Amino acid sequence: MEGRKLVVANWKSNGRKLLIDNLNRAVCTDCDSINDLVLCPPAALLAYAVSAFADYAARQPFIRIGAQDCAAYETNCTGDIPCSVLAEIGVSYVIIGHSERRRIYCESNELIAAKVRAALQQRQIPIVCVGESLQEREAGRAFEVIKDQLAPLAFAFQPSQTTPAALIAYEPVWAIGAQQTPQYEEISEIHSFIHELTWAKVLYGGGVTIYNCNDILRANNISGVLVGRSSLAPDFYKMLTGS
Numbered sequence: 507m508e509g510r511k512l513v514v515a516n517w518k519s520n521g522r523k524l525l526i527d528n529l530n531r532a533v534c535t536d537c538d539s540i541n542d543l544v545l546c547p548p549a550a551l552l553a554y555a556v557s558a559f560a561d562y563a564a565r566q567p568f569i570r571i572g573a574q575d576c577a578a579y580e581t582n583c584t585g586d587i588p589c590s591v592l593a594e595i596g597v598s599y600v601i602i603g604h605s606e607r608r609r610i611y612c613e614s615n616e617l618i619a620a621k622v623r624a625a626l627q628q629r630q631i632p633i634v635c636v637g638e639s640l641q642e643r644e645a646g647r648a649f650e651v652i653k654d655q656l657a658p659l660a661f662a663f664q665p666s667q668t669t670p671a672a673l674i675a676y677e678p679v680w681a682i683g684a685q686q687t688p689q690y691e692e693i694s695e696i697h698s699f700i701h702e703l704t705w706a707k708v709l710y711g712g713g714v715t716i717y718n719c720n721d722i723l724r725a726n727n728i729s730g731v732l733v734g735r736s737s738l739a740p741d742f743y744k745m746l747t748g749s
């Protein structure tokens with residue numbers, strides 16, 4: 507898959523207004539981008555990030571703001587952020603089903619499907635995270651686990667007039683926050699498998715750095731990257747310029 511790729515910055519609980527300002531300045535100064543950006547700061551900074559990058563609605567690089575999670579339903583629940591509220595402040599992407607949320611908050615494949623549905627109803631683009639644990643990989647179950655994670659999501663990958671299509675981020679759990687990634691051929695193999703199951707564009711996440719990003723993006727079947735730690739570094743913006 508050629509052309510511009512998508513770099514998704516998952517700041518998790520990190521990042522302050524200053525980091526948004528610094529990133530904005532770096533991107534403005536070096537506009538020679540070959541890739542696009544979805545910036546996902548902590549929820550409390552979403553509105554600030556939307557206004558900081560408002561200019562990019564009409565110019566390159568394509569920069570959009572994404573949430574790191576959303577509510578599954580529009581009903582009242584303390585602490586939940588419904589997709590309608592995210593839409594109102596200009597958030598256009600939502601990471602859903604990150605392995606940290608699957609593990610720490612016990613999010614099931616069905617709950618994740620409900621969140622994906624909620625985001626699509628607000629015309630937001632869900633970035634659905636899937637991936638196997640080390641134990642599952644060593645037991646030879648990676649493909650089966652990913653298939654199960656995608657099973658309740660068949661509705662999400664065909665764009666319609668009212669809803670965009672979801673993206674998938676393949677993030678092997680054992681590579682997240684680690685110093686290692688799978689071999690690039692292994693990533694391509696899993697992405698091909700996902701393409702057999704869905705029409706979705708597939709990003710790779712887990713251990714992406716400024717040093718391996720270009721090689722990963724050049725590998726077969728990879729539409730972009732989802733970046734945690736390295737998206738907080740001052741040179742992160744270079745992932746957009748490919749330098």
Ligand code: PGA
Nearest residue numbers: 682683712713733734735
């Ligand atoms: P990492 O995290 O880039 O720090 O490995 C990726 C993620 O958690 O999405």
